[in-house]
Amino acid sequence: MKVNKQIVLPVFYYIDPSHVRHQKGTYENVFADHELKFQGNGLKVQNWRSALKNAADLSGYVSSIYDNDSELIEEIVKNVLSRLEDVLLGLDHIHPNAAEGLVGIDQHIDCIRSFLEMESKEVQILGIWGMSGIGKTTIAQVAYDKFSLYFEGSYFLDNVREESQKHGLKSLKQKLISELQEGKCTSVQNRLLLSRRKVLVVRDDVGTPEQLQHLVTKGIQWGAGSRIIATSNNMHALIAGGVHAIQVVKELDFEESL
Known part of the structure; x- marks a missing residue:
């Protein structure tokens, strides 16, 4: 010392x-x-x-x-x-923070911080919704970069819609589990290790409820306090997929636009 x-x-x-x-x-x-x-x-x-x-x-x-x-x-x-x-x-x-110079992002990061730091030990899923090109991925990426250090494991799964069409949801799930277990195999025994870890996972550009459900609730047991963020321009996909809260990304107001 x-x-x-x-x-x-x-x-x-x-x-x-x-x-x-x-x-x-x-x-x-x-x-x-x-x-x-x-x-x-x-x-x-x-x-x-x-x-x-x-x-x-x-x-x-x-x-x-x-x-x-x-x-x-x-x-x-x-x-x-x-x-x-x-x-x-x-x-x-x-x-300098990754968010420096990004107009209108601070309020979104503050809301995400509150969601991630809630006292609940249950697994919580946050949806980020808005029209295409409005900045959902950028918001999720900045939040991931800023807060992933406070979790025992983290993974950013981008282009879920496109990747699921190319490789299938089963392949994406195996990749997700493998990354969160730091390359360990996805056997039942090693999946139990995931259930003991508090993790942060971002699923970017979810297109259907099935994509969200398959990569969140089906066959994956998350550790207590884990947080999942999903971005989508499809409100129905988020609601039917089982998110617990939705953050709406609106157009910039006059001052921010200027």
Whole structure:
């Protein structure tokens, strides 16, 4: 932490932080052994004592205050994601955001952010609807680039309408599952791995309800909290396909057009 400027998040797992800070309890016994073992190198033992004291002085997590390990892990993950977001926001000032200069996109990204960050652990599907050429794919791509880092897996499946006609829906589904499992085979056993991962998937240019259903609900078990975004110029395809919400992309207003 001092040399490399790394962030340290201590986890006091079934141990009292004061025992770590003052080397009491089992720590006291072990250090007594270390002092005998390293009699010729007292500085090493002292450095260990100092490191433990410094660690215990940091803000960390005490497992005893949580009902179970799952709650403890969830809190740690939230903290890490929050810190990563702060870092990424800082990087935005160095590397211009992909959405910079795209007129009228901010409100759409804000709505998508709210959809992705909802507390529901259920799988949620967002439809993005509008006429051809209005910018649905661009909105979905910017959202994907911006938020995919916060998921355990992600995949952007573009030109669903065209690709399904060329290769068939079965082939697209196998490709989707393979990509989300990072190249692993699509056997039943490995598909179970997908059910344990929170993923973000974009399906661009869906033409029919069957295309959306086949690539979302049929034969795929998504992990809790997974989010799926589908773009289409066919409102019926989105509604009949089972989306939970629809974001309408309208023409630019006078000011934005100007």
